[in-house]
Amino acid sequence: MAVTGFGGNTTGQNATLGKREVYTYYGDGDGGYTMYADIWTGERIEAVGFAGRDNYQAAYKPGALDNCTIDATPEAYAAAREYIYNTNLTTLREAAAQKATVIELGKQVEVTRGRKVKPGTQGVVFWHKEVAKYGGYGTEWRAGIRDAQGEVHWVPAWYLRVIDPENYLPNDADLRAQAREVADAAYSMVAPARKAA
Numbered sequence: 001m002a003v004t005g006f007g008g009n010t011t012g013q014n015a016t017l018g019k020r021e022v023y024t025y026y027g028d029g030d031g032g033y034t035m036y037a038d039i040w041t042g043e044r045i046e047a048v049g050f051a052g053r054d055n056y057q058a059a060y061k062p063g064a065l066d067n068c069t070i071d072a073t074p075e076a077y078a079a080a081r082e083y084i085y086n087t088n089l090t091t092l093r094e095a096a097a098q099k100a101t102v103i104e105l106g107k108q109v110e111v112t113r114g115r116k117v118k119p120g121t122q123g124v125v126f127w128h129k130e131v132a133k134y135g136g137y138g139t140e141w142r143a144g145i146r147d148a149q150g151e152v153h154w155v156p157a158w159y160l161r162v163i164d165p166e167n168y169l170p171n172d173a174d175l176r177a178q179a180r181e182v183a184d185a186a187y188s189m190v191a192p193a194r195k196a197a
Contacts, residue, residue: 003037004067012039015076037068040076077191085183092175100165109160123147
């Protein structure tokens with residue numbers, strides 16, 4: 001047996017990687033704990049709930065925790081870690097690409113709209129801050145940019161776009177190292193990652 005879920009179905013033979021407890025808050029002071037087993041399906045990691053208790057129970061029902069046996073093979077752990085690595089690397093790359101387009105100090109930008117500063121004006125952001133809007137209603141992010149002639153322009157940050165955001169991406173080797181570190185740490189309490197020779 002690997003995991004017998006709430007529906008009574010047994011799954012995950014030789015592929016149960018680990019188990020974890022998750023708290024879900026339902027509102028009005030009500031919530032509950034659920035024990036999940038992580039199963040390697042051959043393509044991805046799937047969570048299967050197998051024991052639960054609410055806020056008022058001090059412990060799970062007798063025998064409920066016996067519904068899960070961690071029994072994954074070394075091959076299942078290796079495949080799951082590779083899946084975690086690829087998933088995290090994709091997430092890190094997407095986050096880095098998004099961050100590269102964010103207006104920040106030192107980035108080369110272009111004005112895309114507005115009346116006071118001509119659209120197409122380019123410069124480097126030297127000041128970026130959230131300030132009160134004119135008229136006193138709410139706040140907005142504004143930026144100070146210095147163009148190639150040294151002239152300073154003040155514009156709402158949302159009037160700007162980053163020029164060549166790929167210039168602000170981190171080194172991909174660093175992202176791969178971060179993703180590998182997370183993958184190697186996964187399930188390390190039950191099956192330490194094997195280091196490449």
